[in-house]
Amino acid sequence: TQLLEQSPQFLSIQEGENLTVYCNSSSVFSSLQWYRQEPGEGPVLLVTVVTGGEVKKLKRLTFQFGDARKDSSLHITAAQPGDTGLYLCAGSYTGNQFYFGTGTSLTVIP
Amino acid sequence: DTAVSQTPKYLVTQMGNDKSIKCEQNLGHDTMYWYKQDSKKFLKIMFSYNNKELIINETVPNRFSPKSPDKAHLNLHINSLELGDSAVYFCASLSGLELFFGPGTRLTVL
Numbered sequence: 001t002q003l004l005e006q007s008p009q010f011l012s013i014q015e016g017e018n019l020t021v022y023c024n025s026s027s028v029f030s031s032l033q034w035y036r037q038e039p040g041e042g043p044v045l046l047v048t049v050v051t052g053g054e055v056k057k058l059k060r061l062t063f064q065f066g067d068a069r070k071d072s073s074l075h076i077t078a079a080q081p082g083d084t085g086l087y088l089c090a091g092s093y094t095g096n097q098f099y100f101g102t103g104t105s106l107t108v109i110p
Numbered sequence: 111d112t113a114v115s116q117t118p119k120y121l122v123t124q125m126g127n128d129k130s131i132k133c134e135q136n137l138g139h140d141t142m143y144w145y146k147q148d149s150k151k152f153l154k155i156m157f158s159y160n161n162k163e164l165i166i167n168e169t170v171p172n173r174f175s176p177k178s179p180d181k182a183h184l185n186l187h188i189n190s191l192e193l194g195d196s197a198v199y200f201c202a203s204l205s206g207l208e209l210f211f212g213p214g215t216r217l218t219v220l
Contacts, residue, residue, distance in 0.1 A: 042200050042211025100153040
């Protein structure tokens with residue numbers, strides 16, 4: 001059993017559609033992050049959330065930290081082919097050890 | 111300018127061999143990590159060093175030995191390679207709550 005479970009594991013959608021990716025845990029985290037990884041590269045940070053209930057927006061991406069700081073969601077509006085990639089959530093208790101989620105592989109079809 | 115670099119990018123070797131992966135960061139960060147990403151894209155922390163000192167050592171076989179000659183470098187030596195060691199190994203450094211990943215080293219054990 002992984003500490004952070006993401007759903008769905010795979011997602012294939014048409015350009016222009018909306019989608020939501022979920023990251024769930026039974027543990028309480030002091031912070032939670034979302035990364036995007038493209039093939040052949042390392043993950044790149046998209047956002048960090050630290051307060052329960054916090055909502056952050058990054059252009060067409062909206063991130064929410066659950067009130068109890070156990071879960072998070074990533075919503076993408078009007079997906080574009082450039083959004084294609086592996087989305088990873090990561091939780092931290094201490095600020096120096098990060099546990100990654102199981103990953104969501106997104107494909108946006110033009 | 112490359113922030114976190116790893117060599118080699120690809121490593122193909124026979125079972126039983128010993129190999130090393132090198133990592134360097136020019137960001138001035140104090141904390142560095144080794145992560146292993148398996149075939150299902152799950153990223154698992156292996157080790158963390160802070161200013162040349164080992165601070166995190168997850169349940170990793172003794173065949174894996176990290177070494178940090180200075181705070182800009184973190185190398186990983188693997189003895190007696192096994193088929194199950196095949197994976198992509200990522201080095202990362204930490205600034206605040208953000209991990210900066212290298213491009214990864216794809217290790218294939220035959």
